[in-house]
Amino acid sequence: MPRRIMFVQLKTGFDTDRGPSWIGWVDFSKTWGTANFHGRTLRRAGGMFDANFYDIETSEEFWVSGPKRDRADTRYAPSDPEVEPEAAEAYAAFLDGAPLPGRENG
Template sequence: MPRRIMFVQLKTGYDTDRGPSWIGWVDFSKSWKTARFQGRTLRRATGLGLFDANFYDTETDEAFWISGPKRDRSDTRYGPEVPTVEADAADAYRAFLHGAPLPGREDG
């Protein structure tokens, strides 16, 4: 399974870009259609008509946005909220903010 440090934000139940968000490790299936994060199984939401979300929780149907983190920390478009950086991703994320490539993306 490909493993990447990603920005993850819960969309269900919150105004645009106001839900809790994290920077952490996400495990993807080989097809990139399924992601595992914090014990949740998230499925790509193509064709489901979800507004502002690209994955949903297979058990709860909660909607999530998953994307690569941005070096300028502008991961949320409208909100001043800062994502929680998970402890096991902190060192690699800090290195990324200082110019290093993200693990698994050294070639782009």
């Protein structure tokens, strides 16, 4: 499975861009249609307002995307995601200009 450091935000139950968010490792299926994060299985889906994945067990909606170097990961509100300890070193290097692991060539 491809593994990437991603920005993940819970959308269900929160005003736009106000849900909890994380920077952490996400494991994707070969087709990138399924993601595993925090013990949840998230499936990619279109047509949702402000989300691109949903939890297959709870139907909660999430926004999953690559982190932004300027930390503007949300569209409308300031974000202060929790950086998971396992991802902290690679994320700090990314903020300092290094490519994300697995994205060295684009």
